[in-house]
Amino acid sequence: MIRRRVLARQLKLLREQSGLTLEQAAPKLDFSVSKLSRIENAQVLIDVHWVKSMLDVYDVGGARWTELVDLAREANQPGWWRAYGLGNNSYIAFETEASRVHELSVTYVPGLLQTADYARALMRPVPLRRTAEQMEGEVAARMYRQQRLTSTENPLEFVTVIDESALHRLVGGPDVRRGQLGHIAALAELDAVTLHVLPISVGAHAAPPSGFLILSFGDLGEPDMAYVEHTLGALSLDKDGDVARARLTFERVLSDALDPAESLALVRRLARS
Incomplete structure (x- = not known):
């Protein structure tokens, strides 16, 4: 839950730094504006493939790209409590x-x-x-x-x-x-x-x-x-x-x-x- 929030906040910041509004970014990602908004507000599980597409659109590469993709994988892992x-x-x-x-x-x-x-x-x-x-x-x-x-x-x-x-x-x-x-x-x-x-x-x-x-x-x-x-x-x-x-x-x-x-x-x- 918290890692999803961290990821969502970072993705929103990267979009803003790229100079794109929600309305401009959503069609580039084949998302609806409401879907992109839900992602940025951590209201849905964030698919790793979505993250890769967003990083490409926001022109993010190198170590930062790897860091956020890894974070997306961690955010989607089932919690330890599921084993109980x-x-x-x-x-x-x-x-x-x-x-x-x-x-x-x-x-x-x-x-x-x-x-x-x-x-x-x-x-x-x-x-x-x-x-x-x-x-x-x-x-x-x-x-x-x-x-x-x-x-x-x-x-x-x-x-x-x-x-x-x-x-x-x-x-x-x-x-x-x-x-x-x-x-x-x-x-x-x-x-x-x-x-x-x-x-x-x-x-x-x-x-x-x-x-x-x-x-x-x-x-x-x-x-x-x-x-x-x-x-x-x-x-x-x-x-x-x-x-x-x-x-x-x-x-x-x-x-x-x-x-x-x-x-x-x-x-x-x-x-x-």
């Missing part, structure tokens, strides 16, 4: 390309910190038709995502604020909760993870009930994105104003949260209780 039986999943696609994720989690422990038992316990009440095999595939994919927290080749920086109430919730029962808290404590010691807990004693706070995430994409040059999951689906937002509001909300909640050392101490106390 999952269909197209926009959030996993975004997170896979992200270099840093900030997550505000109000109700449950974030997926990047969950144990397999906790994840299963969360999935069981959800009114989706899943076979046991499909559930295990989703759980395995969630565990696979966590590998980036210890990866040296493709690391992911994770900063999270978790409402303390989520740590008290008996998801899966006392043993699952205890194992989950121990898992959080272990991951919180990783350099890639920064844990903050929003204590119950704060009372009213700025966090919305759904929580949200902010993803940053590092060297890919894509703008930061806010992502919100809710009962009826999910919403991704990349307009500057929306992301700025999400970032301001995160910072306000962070100012009320415990620091990492205090947060880790609290998690350890709860794990022993």
Whole structure:
């Protein structure tokens, strides 16, 4: 998803640099104007042959030609999550390309910190038709995502604020909760993870009930994105104003949260209780 956006943005820039409008470029490519617009807005899979034709029309060659053709091939590769039986999943696609994720989690422990038992316990009440095999595939994919927290080749920086109430919730029962808290404590010691807990004693706070995430994409040059999951689906937002509001909300909640050392101490106390 993100690589398709990067490719689309580059193709649009090359068209503009060549001095062609959408209306001028489309017939040279045997495209309709609407088709070329959808390509440039990353609304469709971008065929490698289309990219080659566009680069020829825009008079792009050499290393740049090879770079963009390779990017087109990468953008069309099926995501790693397909091996776990999952269909197209926009959030996993975004997170896979992200270099840093900030997550505000109000109700449950974030997926990047969950144990397999906790994840299963969360999935069981959800009114989706899943076979046991499909559930295990989703759980395995969630565990696979966590590998980036210890990866040296493709690391992911994770900063999270978790409402303390989520740590008290008996998801899966006392043993699952205890194992989950121990898992959080272990991951919180990783350099890639920064844990903050929003204590119950704060009372009213700025966090919305759904929580949200902010993803940053590092060297890919894509703008930061806010992502919100809710009962009826999910919403991704990349307009500057929306992301700025999400970032301001995160910072306000962070100012009320415990620091990492205090947060880790609290998690350890709860794990022993």
